[in-house]
Amino acid sequence: MTPPTDGAQANDLSLVDALAQLSFLVQGALAEATAGHDLSIIQTRLLGILRDREPTMNELGGYLGLDKSSITGLVDRAERRGLVRRTASARDRRAVQVSITDAGRHLGEQVALKFEQRMAAITSRLTNAERARLATLAIRLLDRA
Amino acid sequence: MTPPTDGAQANDLSLVDALAQLSFLVQGALAEATAGHDLSIIQTRLLGILRDREPTMNELGGYLGLDKSSITGLVDRAERRGLVRRTASARDRRAVQVSITDAGRHLGEQVALKFEQRMAAITSRLTNAERARLATLAIRLLDRA
DNA sequence: TATTGTTATACTCTATAACTATA
DNA sequence: TATAGTTATAGAGTATAACAATA
Numbered sequence: 001m002t003p004p005t006d007g008a009q010a011n012d013l014s015l016v017d018a019l020a021q022l023s024f025l026v027q028g029a030l031a032e033a034t035a036g037h038d039l040s041i042i043q044t045r046l047l048g049i050l051r052d053r054e055p056t057m058n059e060l061g062g063y064l065g066l067d068k069s070s071i072t073g074l075v076d077r078a079e080r081r082g083l084v085r086r087t088a089s090a091r092d093r094r095a096v097q098v099s100i101t102d103a104g105r106h107l108g109e110q111v112a113l114k115f116e117q118r119m120a121a122i123t124s125r126l127t128n129a130e131r132a133r134l135a136t137l138a139i140r141l142l143d144r145a
Numbered sequence: 146m147t148p149p150t151d152g153a154q155a156n157d158l159s160l161v162d163a164l165a166q167l168s169f170l171v172q173g174a175l176a177e178a179t180a181g182h183d184l185s186i187i188q189t190r191l192l193g194i195l196r197d198r199e200p201t202m203n204e205l206g207g208y209l210g211l212d213k214s215s216i217t218g219l220v221d222r223a224e225r226r227g228l229v230r231r232t233a234s235a236r237d238r239r240a241v242q243v244s245i246t247d248a249g250r251h252l253g254e255q256v257a258l259k260f261e262q263r264m265a266a267i268t269s270r271l272t273n274a275e276r277a278r279l280a281t282l283a284i285r286l287l288d289r290a
Numbered sequence: 291t292a293t294t295g296t297t298a299t300a301c302t303c304t305a306t307a308a309c310t311a312t313a
Numbered sequence: 314t315a316t317a318g319t320t321a322t323a324g325a326g327t328a329t330a331a332c333a334a335t336a
Contacts, residue, residue, distance in 0.1 A: 092293095
């Protein structure tokens with residue numbers, strides 16, 4: 001659960017421990033990729049969602065699993081940096097639609113590229129066959145989630 | 146990189162995307178396991194590290210990759226809840242040693258148990274052979290990290 | 291009345307800079 | 314001088330509760 005907490009056999013981790021440690025490794029790579037552009041992981045997720053959507057604040061809360069008041073602050077900070085914009089909804093005058101700006105899209109692409117590079121380094125010790133097997137297994141886990 | 150950002154083929158994710166999504170799934174399971182006990186992930190990691198160590202504040206910063214001032218706050222909050230304690234170091238009068246209390250150890254065990262249950266649910270659709278293969282591959286990734 | 295979004299408030303987490311005490 | 318730790322301060326991120334505008 002915590003990286004090097006194993007006093008027993010370091011090379012005989014359980015599946016649960018291995019997946020937990022792997023999640024920290026991947027999140028670390030993501031954090032490094034985003035930090036270089038002064039972005040947090042949650043801001044990067046926001047840009048990723050807006051890449052091909054123009055949701056309302058409310059829908060954004062659903063995607064990110066956050067309270068609407070948290071979304072207000074998140075979008076405030078992104079908008080202040082010129083990465084996203086708010087527009088009035090045409091059908092519901094209470095609602096606000098959020099869209100990505102060109103600057104936001106460009107920044108999101110840069111972060112994604114850097115993340116892919118970090119992940120390529122992490123997976124570089126696997127053979128192509130192993131990579132394919134890992135992808136298949138990971139996708140099987142995601143399917144039911 | 147972000148959960149359902151794929152407009153192309155949902156079942157043909159790249160390895161990088163699959164690992165990224167998997168990391169969010171696992172971190173989500175961890176967050177759920179900890180939230181039930183009013184603990185954050187970082188507080189849980191702290192308890193995990195202290196399970197079999199009695200580091201100084203400085204060493205703790207190394208384990209967690211945080212600035213010393215962040216460690217001060219982290220330990221402050223855990224100590225206020227009776228989960229850890231500070232003791233003076235015997236060899237260096239500038240240093241402070243941090244150890245876990247019985248309450249902290251107990252809470253850490255409860256969270257670990259709940260996390261394992263969540264992870265068991267997530268991996269329940271895999272066969273034993275698949276689980277073993279996934280563990281092997283994940284460990285190969287961790288080895289070089 | 292119910293829903294959408296914002297505001298006020300509070301807390302955790304994190305970092306930088308300045309400081310104290312010890313080495 | 315250098316190191317260990319704390320304090321002061323600032324900002325991101327999150328939630329709850331109260332509110333205004335609209336449905």
